[in-house]
Amino acid sequence: MEILPGTRAPVRIWTDPATVEQQAMQQLRNIASLPWVHGVAVMPDVHYGKGATVGSVIAMKQALAPAAVGVDIGCGMTAVRTSLTASDLPDDLGPLRRRIERWVPVGFGKHRDAIDPASLRDPNTGKHDVRVGGWGEFWTGFGELHEGVQALETNAGRQLGSLGGGNHFIEVCLEQGGDDEGRVWLMLHSGSRNIGKELAERHMRIARTLSHNEGLVDRDLSVFLANTAEMDAYRRDLYWAQDYARRNRAIMMALVKRAVREVVGEHVRFEEDISAHHNYVSEETYDGVEVLVTRKGAIRAGSGDLGIIPGSMGTGSYIVRGLGNEAAFNSASHGAGRRMSRTRAKKLFTAADLVEQTAGVECRKDAGVVDEIPAAYKDINEVIAQQRDLVEVLHHLRQVICVKG
Secondary structure, eight states: OEEOTTOSSOEEESSOGGGSOHHHHHHHHHHHTSTTEEEEEEEEEEEOOSSSOEEEEEEESSEEOGGGTOSSTTOEEEEEEEEEEGGGSOSOOHHHHHHHHHHSOOTTOOOSSOOOGGGOBOTTTOSBOGGGOOHHHHHHHHTTSOGGGGGGHHHHHHHTTOOOSTTOEEEEEEEESSTTTTEEEEEEEEOOHHHHHHHHHHHHHHHHTSGGGTTOSOGGGOOEETTSHHHHHHHHHHHHHHHHHHHHHHHHHHHHHHHHHHHHOTTOOBOOOEEEESEEEEEEEETTEEEEEEEESEEEOOTTOEEEEEOSTTSOEEEEEEOOOGGGTSEEESSSOBSSOHHHHHHHOOHHHHHHHTTTOEEOOSGGGGGGOGGGBOOHHHHHHTTTTTEEEEEEEEEEEEEEO
């Protein structure tokens, strides 16, 4: 951990500051200058983002900045260990990848009709999967959201259980080392799809118009203040979108389990899902101060919390347990983190480079996903090593299938 000098609020960094791009470093200074900020923790996967830095944890008193959450509200990870081992998988993994893509729409795709939650059954018991219950109350809440999104309800229903594009993915992984060498895991990364983005952008525009934000060095860091109608409206929509993201991942994982059973066999069993947001808000207390903690590209890593820290396509991922480091506001990184923009990656690399860097992984290897090439990301092993005081590693995984939008 290093301290960024000369800031109004303390900024603690879990990487070498010299390796942080100047744009991101300036964002961190801008954030720490806000009068409402109690402190900032910077994760080793830090990189430049819109308004607030990706890989930053910001604790604010009586205020909340929508840009510190991001537009993909509730984006996060879900992973589950199966009863399968590597020897149970078919030699040709192509059919399993295609079966997953058949059940889970990717990119701009969505389901023809909204998924009926009652059709989702626990594959271990055959009973209704109660982990995605409470649907009536959830959809009633849609009618209370920002009026600008009311026409999107049908689309939001059809997008539940869909992956999206960009850095979102579904993977089949093998455990590395230990007594469970070769154990098969399922993992996925997605968020609140278009509805979360629409809500976030509307509230960001509202925040920019408020008079208390007029003197900010960066208007993208505009905040809502506690005990105002604008804050209440944002938090209502924010928490609904976080719940939407959680449900989206739950449905997707149920569909991925179905695909695996159809290809490998009905005998497959699944352990409890591990699920964690990494673009979200939480009410927490540090140093006796009640704060709103925004994690934008960071997971909660309180003592005993289970988390998922994925690498890029084909480079491995980690299942971790939090150590409860309050200096980092009980947080850890959300992944490897980009070391170059998508635009730069497309200029530097070709589909042939992607083929070489994803050797041994059943995945798309075309120009459409070159921006997700492993070389565009930081080294996941170095990122993990830089946060040994934040998390302990429980499982090291290697991808053998990666589904991208």
